[in-house]
Amino acid sequence: MERTKADPRVLRTRKLIMDSFIELSSKKEFKDITVKDITEEAMINRATFYYHFEDIYDLLEKVLTEVLSINLDYERYINSQLDEETISNIFIAITDFQKSLSHRCHRGYEDTIARIIREQLEMIFYKLLLKERPNDHEDGLKMAAVMLSWGIYGASVEWRRSSENQSPEDFMKQGIPYILSGLK
Amino acid sequence: MERTKADPRVLRTRKLIMDSFIELSSKKEFKDITVKDITEEAMINRATFYYHFEDIYDLLEKVLTEVLSINLDYERYINSQLDEETISNIFIAITDFQKSLSHRCHRGYEDTIARIIREQLEMIFYKLLLKERPNDHEDGLKMAAVMLSWGIYGASVEWRRSSENQSPEDFMKQGIPYILSGLK
DNA sequence: GAGAGTCTGTTGGATATACAACACTTTTGA
DNA sequence: TCAAAAGTGTTGTATATCCAACAGACTCTC
Structure with a gap:
């Protein structure tokens, strides 16, 4: 995890995840947001989330x-x-x-x-x-x-x-x- | 090309390409739109376009x-x-x-x-x-x-x-x- | 406190996408 | 008219993403 910034797939996926998290944050409290919520909203696989972020706190940060x-x-x-x-x-x-x-x-x-x-x-x-x-x-x-x-x-x-x-x-x-x- | 409909990567990519094409169509005539235009707008690789569509006419159709x-x-x-x-x-x-x-x-x-x-x-x-x-x-x-x-x-x-x-x-x-x- | 349900974080193998390079055709413009 | 530039379509290889499955942690309910 945490590799090159150049690959468009990586940029796309990270943006999808981050945007979904921001979107969810406007509806729920942070403590009620699960990784599953985020990956479903972002339409990416849950395993892919862990390829980019250690956990949900890492994402928040x-x-x-x-x-x-x-x-x-x-x-x-x-x-x-x-x-x-x-x-x-x-x-x-x-x-x-x-x-x-x-x-x-x-x-x-x-x-x-x-x-x-x-x-x-x-x-x-x-x-x-x-x-x-x-x-x-x-x-x-x-x-x-x-x-x-x-x-x-x-x-x-x-x-x-x-x-x-x-x-x-x-x-x-x-x-x-x-x-x-x-x-x- | 032209396989399963289920893989989310496939759905995502096809949607990106089609949406980009529709977007470009509102700005240019069809004859002035190139595959390169589309893939740049969609932020996907040009080779990936040919994985999903035979050519630009196939896409139009x-x-x-x-x-x-x-x-x-x-x-x-x-x-x-x-x-x-x-x-x-x-x-x-x-x-x-x-x-x-x-x-x-x-x-x-x-x-x-x-x-x-x-x-x-x-x-x-x-x-x-x-x-x-x-x-x-x-x-x-x-x-x-x-x-x-x-x-x-x-x-x-x-x-x-x-x-x-x-x-x-x-x-x-x-x-x-x-x-x-x-x-x- | 046992069992059912949900979430987390991880893994191995399958597959879609990226990339660079290529030969070829078409367009451009001097 | 020619040469440079731009576009097309293809290929081999690397890698990001998907998927299914798993064990462990946690809630909830009876």
Whole structure:
């Protein structure tokens, strides 16, 4: 399992499975969705599911990663600085993602979701930092990316907890100066 | 080629190919559609196309048969008599089918289309007759089905030639008594 | 707590699909 | 008119998918 990405059969099958899972998620809670449900909806054999995913939790993780990655749309920032606007956009993408999940029911998987968000953030920040400071030491940049990802994630938790009425942009503005000054 | 209908891979692939062909037909004339176009749209390998269809004309024929068969919806008549209403419904399905084709461009394939229509009609009429007169001789019923199919097809040609303003129902009413009296 | 039913994860063998390469024909356009 | 490009149809090999069957885990019900 987990081989080449190129074979069209593989792409097709994975898309069928993921789309079916997303479709089912809009009708049932995660805990009530079985592998059989998914493969029947996707019209693929159950054995084929296990060729691509370890189990249903692996699928959940990959679907969430995929959806979040589309939300974040890294390509957008390829030519941007790690400035106030970029951070604000990333923050908005995160809060949007969390809002979209709150409609579905993933109770009990908050920690998985949190980890996925942080992993994606870390990767994006690392790429941006590397582009911006190619001469810095890798380990330092990695550590900065880790801290940024935790910081932004924490901010999103705080935003949901206390101030959903405030726009994410305004909320984030309060914290950004501290983040940016730490990076100077 | 042309094996079992049961394998889900086969059903999936054929549907992908047929849907792609229908989609392309709404954008281009038939003569401008290549096998490569179809397989790229369907995201299947070109060699796989030839596993299922002899060539693009074979595909055209099978797609038309499929579409017409859905239009005719034989199941509807399973419990009906071969009466005025049934014949009228069948006639309407045929004229609808021909109208839907007139938007697409199949110039040069009118004879193919005519044959497909007659084959489908013949099959339906044979089934209906067999159910209605199980004691008659098979060959006689087959001949009756052949004549009915040619008759109905001819009527649809005449309808298109002379009186598209008249509703197919009204048009058909004129001929039905002759058909039914022949069957008594 | 025993039995029936459903779900999971795995396996071996059968088959459909992908791919690359080929010779051939048709179209294109300079 | 010629050469390059594009399309057709075929083949051999690799691999993804299907299928049937299995053992084990889990619910549910009596």
